[in-house]
Amino acid sequence: MNNMDNIQKRLLEEVADLHEIPEGAYNIRSNGEGAGRRSTEHIEITTKTDKPGIDIHIKDNTVRESVHIPVIISQTGLTESVYNDFFIGENCDVTIIAGCGIHNCGTQKSEHDGIHTFLVGKNSRVRYVEKHYGEGDGRGEVVLNPQTIVHLAENSYLEMDTVQIKGVDSTIRTTRGDVADNATLIVKEKIMTHGTQHAETDFIVDLNGVNSGTHLVSRSVAKENSTQMFRSNIRGNNACNGHSECDAIIMDNGKVAAVPELEANCVDASLIHEAAIGKIAGEQLTKLMSLGLTEEEAVEMIVNGFLK
Amino acid sequence: MLELQNISYTVTDDGKNKEIIRDVSLKLEDDKFYVITGPNGGGKSTLARLISGIVKPDSGKILFDGKDITDMSITDRARNGISFAFQQPVRFKGITVKDLITLAAGDMSTADACAYLSEVGLCARDYINREVNASLSGGELKRIEIAVTMARSSKLTVFDEPEAGIDLWSFNNLIKVFDRLHDKLHGCIVIISHQERIINIADELILIAGGRVTKTGSKEEVMPLINSGNWAVDSCDKLNI
Numbered sequence: 263m264n265n266m267d268n269i270q271k272r273l274l275e276e277v278a279d280l281h282e283i284p285e286g287a288y289n290i291r292s293n294g295e296g297a298g299r300r301s302t303e304h305i306e307i308t309t310k311t312d313k314p315g316i317d318i319h320i321k322d323n324t325v326r327e328s329v330h331i332p333v334i335i336s337q338t339g340l341t342e343s344v345y346n347d348f349f350i351g352e353n354c355d356v357t358i359i360a361g362c363g364i365h366n367c368g369t370q371k372s373e374h375d376g377i378h379t380f381l382v383g384k385n386s387r388v389r390y391v392e393k394h395y396g397e398g399d400g401r402g403e404v405v406l407n408p409q410t411i412v413h414l415a416e417n418s419y420l421e422m423d424t425v426q427i428k429g430v431d432s433t434i435r436t437t438r439g440d441v442a443d444n445a446t447l448i449v450k451e452k453i454m455t456h457g458t459q460h461a462e463t464d465f466i467v468d469l470n471g472v473n474s475g476t477h478l479v480s481r482s483v484a485k486e487n488s489t490q491m492f493r494s495n496i497r498g499n500n501a502c503n504g505h506s507e508c509d510a511i512i513m514d515n516g517k518v519a520a521v522p523e524l525e526a527n528c529v530d531a532s533l534i535h536e537a538a539i540g541k542i543a544g545e546q547l548t549k550l551m552s553l554g555l556t557e558e559e560a561v562e563m564i565v566n567g568f569l570k
Numbered sequence: 571m572l573e574l575q576n577i578s579y580t581v582t583d584d585g586k587n588k589e590i591i592r593d594v595s596l597k598l599e600d601d602k603f604y605v606i607t608g609p610n611g612g613g614k615s616t617l618a619r620l621i622s623g624i625v626k627p628d629s630g631k632i633l634f635d636g637k638d639i640t641d642m643s644i645t646d647r648a649r650n651g652i653s654f655a656f657q658q659p660v661r662f663k664g665i666t667v668k669d670l671i672t673l674a675a676g677d678m679s680t681a682d683a684c685a686y687l688s689e690v691g692l693c694a695r696d697y698i699n700r701e702v703n704a705s706l707s708g709g710e711l712k713r714i715e716i717a718v719t720m721a722r723s724s725k726l727t728v729f730d731e732p733e734a735g736i737d738l739w740s741f742n743n744l745i746k747v748f749d750r751l752h753d754k755l756h757g758c759i760v761i762i763s764h765q766e767r768i769i770n771i772a773d774e775l776i777l778i779a780g781g782r783v784t785k786t787g788s789k790e791e792v793m794p795l796i797n798s799g800n801w802a803v804d805s806c807d808k809l810n811i
């Protein structure tokens with residue numbers, strides 16, 4: 263980390279709230295190369311030999327530990343696909359903080375496609391936090407296409423929080439999950455697009471186990487000429503509970519499409535989808551204006567609250 | 571304080587024009603406690619929306635402290651000292667009670683602002699960080715709306731049916747709260763209400779029906795009109811069209 267420049271340091275702060283070397287295990291990837299790594303007694307990080315990326319092995323019974331794996335790109339025109347596989351043992355309770363920050367001030371496209379696979383062992387709990395951030399004054403595009411594949415063993419739990427608020431021109435986020443008996447997958451995403459940005463979300467979750475469950479929540483704001491697409495498919499293959507929710511605010515010429523799919527393949531599957539897309543309610547604006555805010559300030563407060 | 575001069579307001583409903591406020595003139599004085607009452611659909615909430623600037627009149631003038639505010643925005647009216655607690659409070663995803671109270675209170679401390687929550691019977695500690703979203707009950711939302719509005723300490727405050735949805739026990743306290751607010755503010759308080767107990771504490775009563783002010787005066791002067799029961803005839807007439 264010591265030989266990073268200021269841009270790289272700032273990106274790291276944006277995506278991982280990191281000001282210095284994090285506690286616990288970490289792996290920092292900067293401009294396509296390793297920029298620092300630490301394994302711990304319970305968490306071992308190794309470089310893949312067949313393709314770019316790392317394997318993260320977390321031993322059984324690892325509790326209250328964290329792994330940071332931020333990726334930063336400050337070089338224009340860099341395109342990379344990186345595979346990170348997490349092997350999480352049984353009875354663990356861990357937090358994984360990933361994120362990608364791109365600073366592109368050139369004219370060429372910078373793209374990072376992170377493919378994250380989680381094998382979560384029995385009775386384990388994982389919190390996975392991912393933040394995407396782009397910046398740069400050049401005309402080069404910032405493209406991020408994250409893929410997350412989650413396999414949840416019996417009685418395990420994974421909660422994924424993803425945020426993409428700024429600066430990413432194009433993103434296709436793909437999430438696949440299969441959920442065993444008594445296991446639960448929670449996904450919360452927050453997206454804001456502006457300019458001519460495009461963001462797509464695509465979830466497919468198979469609820470295979472008895473009493474398995476999932477909860478997909480997407481909150482997004484599409485401003486200016488940006489577009490978004492939300493696709494979800496929850497397949498209830500057993501006695502299970504599935505819930506997806508797409509809640510979007512559109513402003514200016516923003517466009518949002520939601521295509522929810524529910525597939526009940528078992529009579530005891532209970533699946534719900536809720537979608538609400540619309541501009542900010544007029545009465546919300548008038549209420550805040552009657553408390554002294556201007557219309558612009560009211561919009562800002564509503565959007566900030568919505569994405570908080 | 572506030573003067574409405576010949577205010578009229580028309581809406582288009584199903585392609586038809588409907589005049590819902592008809593040539594209303596009213597003068598509200600400083601430091602007085604008014605109650606507006608009258609039949610459902612009479613135009614009370616619309617009048618409050620006209621005063622706070624949410625809707626603009628087709629004709630007529632609104633003066634506030636002698637200044638013409640007819641064309642003034644909601645924001646500027648709020649900043650000049652007009653507050654309005656909605657009949658149906660608005661819900662927000664992600665905005666907390668604290669966000670609204672601190673916004674309303676301006677440079678008042680959060681602790682002071684919290685006192686308003688306690689006044690309306692909500693334990694500040696339990697509610698201050700709650701989101702003002704669909705998880706709040708109707709009565710809780712209504713009390714928060716009242717507390718937020720009171721926290722503004724404005725020269726003119728309009729409460730639209732503050733008692734609606736509030737349980738009986740709290741209702742007794744609510745009346746005391748308005749009494750105290752009146753003592754403290756030295757401003758003008760207007761409560762739109764159907765409750766006799768609220769009507770009883772008014773300095774002056776304003777009766778609105780069919781988009782007009784049909785009577786203003788003391789309780790003794792106005793109550794007989796309310797009790798005479800000719801509103802029922804009115805609604806039968808409507809059915810006959």
Ligand SMILES: Nc1ncnc2c1ncn2[C@@H]1O[C@H](COP(=O)(O)OP(=O)(O)OP(=O)(O)O)[C@@H](O)[C@H]1O
Nearest residue numbers: 581582583590609610611612613614615616617657
């Ligand atoms: N935008 C609108 N379009 C059509 N009709 C409207 C509109 N706004 C108000 N009205 C009508 O105007 C009348 C007055 O409404 P208002 O809400 O002011 O009544 P109110 O006196 O507050 O009644 P309540 O005691 O039930 O609250 C009603 O008949 C209502 O249906």
Ligand SMILES: [Mg+2]
Nearest residue numbers: 614615616657
């Ligand atoms: Mg009303």
